[in-house]
Amino acid sequence: MTATLDSPVRIGKPAIGALGTLALALGTLQAVVEPSLPLLQHDLGIGPAEGPLIFITLLITGAVVAPIAGKLGDRYGGKRVLIVLMTLVSIGGMLSSLAPNLPVLLLGQVLQGAMVGALPLSFILVRKHLPPGQTQVAVGLVSGLFTGGGLVGMLIAGPIAEGLSRHWMFAIPTIAIIATTLIVARSMPDDPPAASDSRIDWLGVILLSCTLVALVLGFTAVAGGGLPPLVTGAVIVGVAALATGWVVVERRVPSPMVDLRMLAAPAMWSSCVVTLLMSLGFGMTVYLVPQLLSTPAEGYGFAASSTDIGLLLLPATIAGVVAGTIAGIAARRFSPRAVITVGAIATAAALLTLASMHDATWQLVVARALIGFAVSVSAIALLAGIATAVAAEDTGIATGLLVVTRVVGVAIGAQIAGAILEARIDPASDLPNESAFTTGFAIAGVITALSLLAVRIMKKGARA
Incomplete structure (x- = not known):
C-alpha cells in the first residue's frame, strides 16, 4: 500500500538514531576547518588573502541550498533528496581529504556545502513518519546532535591533523557520513512527494x-x-x-528562490542590514583569532597548534550552543530588539577591547566566547523578531533572506580580514605585523557598532 500523509509509515528508534548519527557526523565535518585553518594554509602554501576561501566556500553553497532544500524535499520526497545531497557531501569530503592543492580542496568544500540541506530534510522525514509529540523530540535530538558534532569536530581536528595528517581530518567524518547514509537509506521508509504547483527557481x-x-x-x-x-x-x-x-x-x-519584494518593508530591510553588519564583524573575528593564536611566539603570537586552537575555541562553540537554548526565552521576555541591541553592544565592545588587548590567550578565549554568544543570541532574536513582523505565510521567505544575508556577511568579513593581514606582511618574517590584527579587530568593532543605527529603524518598522 502506498503511504500518504494521512496514513504514514511509522519509523522506529533505529531510523531516528541513524538520522541523529548522520547529523553528528555532518556537524563534525563542518567544524574541522576553523581550528585547523592555519595548518591548512601552511600545508597548501597559501597566504592570508587566500586562506578565508577555505572557510567560506562551504558557506556559499549553504546559502544556495538552504532556501530550496525544503522545497526539493516536498517535491521529490525527503528521503530521496537527502540521499542525493549526502552523496554530494560524501564526494566532497573525499575530495577534501585527497586534495593536493587549494582548487581541489575548494571544490570539495563546495560539494560539502550541500550538508546544509540535511536538517530541513530530516525534519520533513520525522514530521511525515512520527506523531506530533514524538516529532518534537526527534527534531530536538537531530538538532542537538548536529550541534554536538560541531564540538566533536573542534576537538578532534587538531589531534587527527597532527597525529595522522590533514587528509584524515576530512576522511574520518566522511566515512561516518557514508556509513550512516546507507543505514538511513535502508531503515527510513520512502516518503511520497507532496503535490505542488510552484516551480523551483x-x-x-x-x-x-x-x-x-x-x-x-x-x-x-x-x-x-x-x-x-x-x-x-x-x-x-x-x-x-x-x-x-x-x-x-x-x-x-x-x-x-528569495522574494526580494519583502525588502521594501522597513522591518525586513533593517533586519537584513543588522544581520549583514554583525556578520561582517563576526566573519572577521572567526578568521583573525585562529591566525593570531597560530602566529609564532617570537614577538606577539602564541605558536598554538591546531589541537591548541581547537581547545581554545571550544568555549566559543559551547557559548554558541548555550545561546541557542536561551535566545528564544530572552527575546520573548525582553523583546527581540532589546536582545539584539545588547548583543550588538557586547560584540562591538569585545572587538574594540581585542584591538588594544590581545597579548594573552585568555583575552582571546574570553572575547571570542563572548562574541560567539552575543552574535548567536542576536541572530536567533532577529529570526524571532522578523517571524512576528511579517505575515505567517511569509515567515519562510523572510528567514531565508536573513540566512542568505548572514552567509554573505560572514564570507565578506573573512575576506576583509584576510586582505588586512595580507596588506601588512613583514617581508623579513613573511608574517603579518601585529598592527594588522589591531586594525582588523578595530574595524570589526566599528562595523558591528554601526548595526545599532539599523536597530533603531527596526522599532519604527515594527510599529508601522
Whole structure:
C-alpha cells in the first residue's frame, strides 16, 4: 500500500538514531576547518588573502541550498533528496581529504556545502513518519546532535591533523557520513512527494551561486593587489552584472528562490542590514583569532597548534550552543530588539577591547566566547523578531533572506580580514605585523557598532 500523509509509515528508534548519527557526523565535518585553518594554509602554501576561501566556500553553497532544500524535499520526497545531497557531501569530503592543492580542496568544500540541506530534510522525514509529540523530540535530538558534532569536530581536528595528517581530518567524518547514509537509506521508509504547483527557481539558484562565487573570488583578487585598474573595474562590473541579473529574475519569477519584494518593508530591510553588519564583524573575528593564536611566539603570537586552537575555541562553540537554548526565552521576555541591541553592544565592545588587548590567550578565549554568544543570541532574536513582523505565510521567505544575508556577511568579513593581514606582511618574517590584527579587530568593532543605527529603524518598522 502506498503511504500518504494521512496514513504514514511509522519509523522506529533505529531510523531516528541513524538520522541523529548522520547529523553528528555532518556537524563534525563542518567544524574541522576553523581550528585547523592555519595548518591548512601552511600545508597548501597559501597566504592570508587566500586562506578565508577555505572557510567560506562551504558557506556559499549553504546559502544556495538552504532556501530550496525544503522545497526539493516536498517535491521529490525527503528521503530521496537527502540521499542525493549526502552523496554530494560524501564526494566532497573525499575530495577534501585527497586534495593536493587549494582548487581541489575548494571544490570539495563546495560539494560539502550541500550538508546544509540535511536538517530541513530530516525534519520533513520525522514530521511525515512520527506523531506530533514524538516529532518534537526527534527534531530536538537531530538538532542537538548536529550541534554536538560541531564540538566533536573542534576537538578532534587538531589531534587527527597532527597525529595522522590533514587528509584524515576530512576522511574520518566522511566515512561516518557514508556509513550512516546507507543505514538511513535502508531503515527510513520512502516518503511520497507532496503535490505542488510552484516551480523551483533554478535560474535564481544558478545566478545566486555565480554571484556569490564571483563576489568572493573577485574580492580576493582585488584585495591581493597587483591587478591593473581596468581588470579591477571589470571584476566589479562582472559581479554587479550577475547580482543585477539575479535581482531581476527574483522579482519576475512566480515562485522566487528569495522574494526580494519583502525588502521594501522597513522591518525586513533593517533586519537584513543588522544581520549583514554583525556578520561582517563576526566573519572577521572567526578568521583573525585562529591566525593570531597560530602566529609564532617570537614577538606577539602564541605558536598554538591546531589541537591548541581547537581547545581554545571550544568555549566559543559551547557559548554558541548555550545561546541557542536561551535566545528564544530572552527575546520573548525582553523583546527581540532589546536582545539584539545588547548583543550588538557586547560584540562591538569585545572587538574594540581585542584591538588594544590581545597579548594573552585568555583575552582571546574570553572575547571570542563572548562574541560567539552575543552574535548567536542576536541572530536567533532577529529570526524571532522578523517571524512576528511579517505575515505567517511569509515567515519562510523572510528567514531565508536573513540566512542568505548572514552567509554573505560572514564570507565578506573573512575576506576583509584576510586582505588586512595580507596588506601588512613583514617581508623579513613573511608574517603579518601585529598592527594588522589591531586594525582588523578595530574595524570589526566599528562595523558591528554601526548595526545599532539599523536597530533603531527596526522599532519604527515594527510599529508601522
